[in-house]
Amino acid sequence: MTINRRACTAVLLGLSLWFQSAVADEGVMQSGQRIVEMGDQHGHASCAACHAANGAGQPALGIPRLAGLPADYLERQLAYFADGERDSVIMAPYAKRLDASQRQAVARYFASQAPQPADTAPRAASAELLAHGKDIYERGISAFRTPACAQCHGVRALGVDGFSPPLAGQSPGYTVRQLEQWRSGSLRGATGKFMRAEAAHLSDLDIQALASYVATLPVPLNASSNGDKQ
Secondary structure (H helix, E strand, O other): OOOOHHHHHHHHHHHHHHHHHHHHHHHHHHHHHHHHHHOOOOOOOOOHHHHOOOOOOEHHHOEOOOOOOOHHHHHHHHHHHHHOOEOOOOHHHHHHOOOHHHHHHHHHHHHHOOOOOOOOOOOOOOHHHHHHHHHHHHHOEHHHOEOOOHHHHOOOOOOEOOOEOOOOOOOHHHHHHHHHHHHHOOOEOOOHHHHHHHHOOOOHHHHHHHHHHHHHOOOOOOHHHOOEOO
């Protein structure tokens, strides 16, 4: 039996590289989990204090769920907070204490967590309010030529291929606050111009309706299943 040494060498090299990558990934995940649960090496408050160790957030307080959100999206938001491109008196000081590798580790850890069912359901909205939110989400506002939210966030509000974040299942309080910030012109990062233009035409009722509607949409209980593809 003839052994192709070149082929064997290539296979062994491939396995070695895969193993090194797997070890590196495991190290990143462990680093992210440690920061999430215990804070950074300087003894800063942990992410879990607000967002929970599993990334479930605190819907009743309007603290967002991070579990299962795209890692690249989470990493970008942390960078925006750290660089001052996104306003938050709470998040900015924390993000500034983390270096780029730590922000990546935290983002990848939260992205790996499977979303869990909310402990408490959001306050029931009226059928009329939900219908209004669904109409704006799926059709936009023709009078202002405002496109449908679904065009960027997907028909199920699960985000689209990492381009836009999932909205499904987020607490109404959190979504309302974000839309109000977009409308007010608050700093929000590189995509700010587009979203500010969209939110500029939303009334208080529109914002409440949209937030209530997306909160009712189901969240896949599997981190890897997030994302709408159109």
